Every structure is written in structure tokens, then in C-alpha cells.
Amino acid sequence: MLRVSKLTDYAVVVLSRLEAEGGVQTAPGLSAGTGIAEPTVAKVLKMLSQAGLVEGQRGPRGGYRLLRPLAELPLSEVIVAVDGPIALTACVDGGFGLCEAERICPVRGRWDPVNAAIRDALSGIKVAEIAAPKPFFEPLPAAAAE
16 A cells, blocks of 8 residues: 655644744644644654755744645655655666665566656645645535526
């Protein structure tokens, strides 16, 4: 099963809280607002900062702020910031030395188009699309409501 890490899920939650609150937010404040443990929030913020998705500000009014709106931030960038390169297998886009069978592997390099398709799909989804609250009910289609 292909799944992103729990830290990536937490990163999306933290990013959505940062956008909802606006301005500069502290790790303790984000922790209180999200219910995620403060050390985990701090770890996620550090990863997001290193990837250039948020900016840390020092000082008495310090904290973190988004560098762009979530409607402009591809989900793929968050995944790469937290989990590393997006790929289904260890043989990523011509990488060498990651598998003991690479010299005799009959499918060597054949996963590259699959990996590219997944990266492209995730790049087309903006964080705002999954960070938005979901309604408690799904409205009936217009034809069914008549």
C-alpha cells in the first residue's frame, strides 16, 4: 500500500492552521490549535522551513509564517519536504547502489514513468484542496432533489 507518513499528514494540518490563523504563529500555539504534540509540531516546522515552505522568525514576536498561500502550494512539495523523493521503489530515476539486485534486474529503470506519473498527480493537487474542512453531509445532486 502506498501511503504518506504521519508526519506529512501533520505537516498539512500545521500548514492549514498557519493559514487559518494568518501572520506569525509559534510552535506552542500551533500545537494547542491542532492537538499535535509540541515537539512534533517543532519537528514538522523545521522540515518545512528547510524546504522553504515556511519562514521562521526569531525574537519576542517570533514564530513561523507561510511563504505562499496553500492554494499555490502543491502537495508534492510537502511530501518531499517531510518524506523525501516521491517514488514507489528504491530504484528512483536512475539511482544506483540502492538495491543488491540492480545489476541483473529485468525491470531496472522501468519504474521511472510510474514514479513520474505519481509525482505529476501529486503536483496537481494543492494543499488547500485537502486542508479545507469537509462538510458533514454531501448535498444531493440537483436531479435527485426533485
